[in-house]
Amino acid sequence: MGDLLVVFLSFLIIILLVMLKIDINIALFCGSALLILCFGGNAWSQILLKTIVDFNTLFLMITSFAIAVLAELYTKTQLITAFNTSLVSLLKKPSLVLSVIPAVLGLLPIAGGALFSAPVVKEVGERLGLEDNRLIFLNVWFRHVLFMIFPLGQSLLVASITTGYSLVELAAIQIPIAIFMVLVGFIFIPRSAFQSIKPASVELKGEFLKSSLPLLVAIFLSLILTKLIGIFGMPLGVFLGVITMFFVTKISFKVFTDVVKSKVVLSLTFSAFLIMLLQHAILDTGVKEILSNFFVNYQVPFFLLLTIIPGILSALTSSAITGIVMVVPLISLAHSLTLKEASILYVSSFLMYTISPTHLCLIYTARYFGTEIKGSYKYFLPSTVLIVVFLMLYFLIL
Numbered sequence: 001m002g003d004l005l006v007v008f009l010s011f012l013i014i015i016l017l018v019m020l021k022i023d024i025n026i027a028l029f030c031g032s033a034l035l036i037l038c039f040g041g042n043a044w045s046q047i048l049l050k051t052i053v054d055f056n057t058l059f060l061m062i063t064s065f066a067i068a069v070l071a072e073l074y075t076k077t078q079l080i081t082a083f084n085t086s087l088v089s090l091l092k093k094p095s096l097v098l099s100v101i102p103a104v105l106g107l108l109p110i111a112g113g114a115l116f117s118a119p120v121v122k123e124v125g126e127r128l129g130l131e132d133n134r135l136i137f138l139n140v141w142f143r144h145v146l147f148m149i150f151p152l153g154q155s156l157l158v159a160s161i162t163t164g165y166s167l168v169e170l171a172a173i174q175i176p177i178a179i180f181m182v183l184v185g186f187i188f189i190p191r192s193a194f195q196s197i198k199p200a201s202v203e204l205k206g207e208f209l210k211s212s213l214p215l216l217v218a219i220f221l222s223l224i225l226t227k228l229i230g231i232f233g234m235p236l237g238v239f240l241g242v243i244t245m246f247f248v249t250k251i252s253f254k255v256f257t258d259v260v261k262s263k264v265v266l267s268l269t270f271s272a273f274l275i276m277l278l279q280h281a282i283l284d285t286g287v288k289e290i291l292s293n294f295f296v297n298y299q300v301p302f303f304l305l306l307t308i309i310p311g312i313l314s315a316l317t318s319s320a321i322t323g324i325v326m327v328v329p330l331i332s333l334a335h336s337l338t339l340k341e342a343s344i345l346y347v348s349s350f351l352m353y354t355i356s357p358t359h360l361c362l363i364y365t366a367r368y369f370g371t372e373i374k375g376s377y378k379y380f381l382p383s384t385v386l387i388v389v390f391l392m393l394y395f396l397i398l
Contacts, residue, residue, distance in 0.1 A: 083211035137379035311352035323349035
């Protein structure tokens with residue numbers, strides 16, 4: 001029992017430090033260090049080394065760095081303003097900008113990608129007089145809508161592999177949930193945002209092409225190169241988008257180096273490393289076994305294993321994958337998951353991961369807006385409750 005309390009204490013430390021406005025990097029380091037020191041023993045150096053040499057760590061850091069640089073360059077060169085103006089004119093309605101932009105940019109499955117849509121959401125939201133907390137919610141909420149059904153999403157892929165159901169089966173059964181998630185998001189967009197606006201006084205097509213070209217190059221080349229050469233095709237595609245920025249804006253090398261060395265870029269890159277350190281502190285020590293034994297020895301009810309527990313694990317570790325991979329094996333010991341149950345487990349994990357205070361997308365967005373995370377929960381919590389109610393009714397009908 002003592003070991004279990006230490007595990008929960010480490011997670012509690014992370015959450016409390018974040019809520020107390022302590023830098024997320026310090027919070028993640030403290031939580032990871034406690035787990036490693038208590039359960040890693042003399043193997044702390046091996047755990048650190050595993051984190052450093054892990055391809056996923058390298059991938060996450062490089063990709064986060066590339067996306068952060070591109071996002072900062074968009075801000076420093078004012079290209080984001082031109083992109084926003086022309087795109088709003090193209091979409092005609094601010095409501096579409098607030099929802100479509102985060103959703104489309106969310107196809108870059110990396111936490112730093114939230115920085116792409118945040119400047120657009122902020123500028124449009126300020127025109128509508130929306131508070132920062134609501135804009136943080138909209139940016140994060142709509143960014144994750146497509147991952148309920150997006151077959152290239154890592155969490156859905158892991159759910160498919162661990163539960164034994166195909167990506168198509170899981171995605172298909174979750175289409176109504178994704179649609180309802182969109183509708184819930186629209187509740188918090190004011191009616192004035194649904195009114196058509198006059199086109200901006202710019203050459204629409206030319207301005208949109210120029211301002212969106214680096215972003216489009218980054219997205220499409222990332223997806224194409226990932227298919228061709230593997231996961232590192234994604235950061236390569238983003239770096240090619242950065243190179244495109246040079247041709248579009250003629251930025252100076254000094255501006256570029258200042259962005260690369262900026263506190264925002266370096267901090268976000270280091271956050272990616274610490275997230276992976278936390279995951280290794282769980283998976284490469286006795287923490288996983290401690291939690292597994294607790295669930296088995298205390299005969300945790302099936303409903304909790306299917307919903308609450310994977311949700312809590314995903315929220316605490318800021319990873320939907322954690323809740324899935326740790327709970328599915330436990331359930332499989334005595335029960336064969338149905339497609340409906342597999343979907344419930346996935347949605348529970350994904351929802352709690354989305355609103356987790358250690359979720360990088362939420363952290364990055366709040367940091368960009370220069371405010372705290374906790375204020376956005378007055379939107380996240382009722383929205384999550386609505387999804388849970390819909391989820392129960394939906395599967396009761398099925």
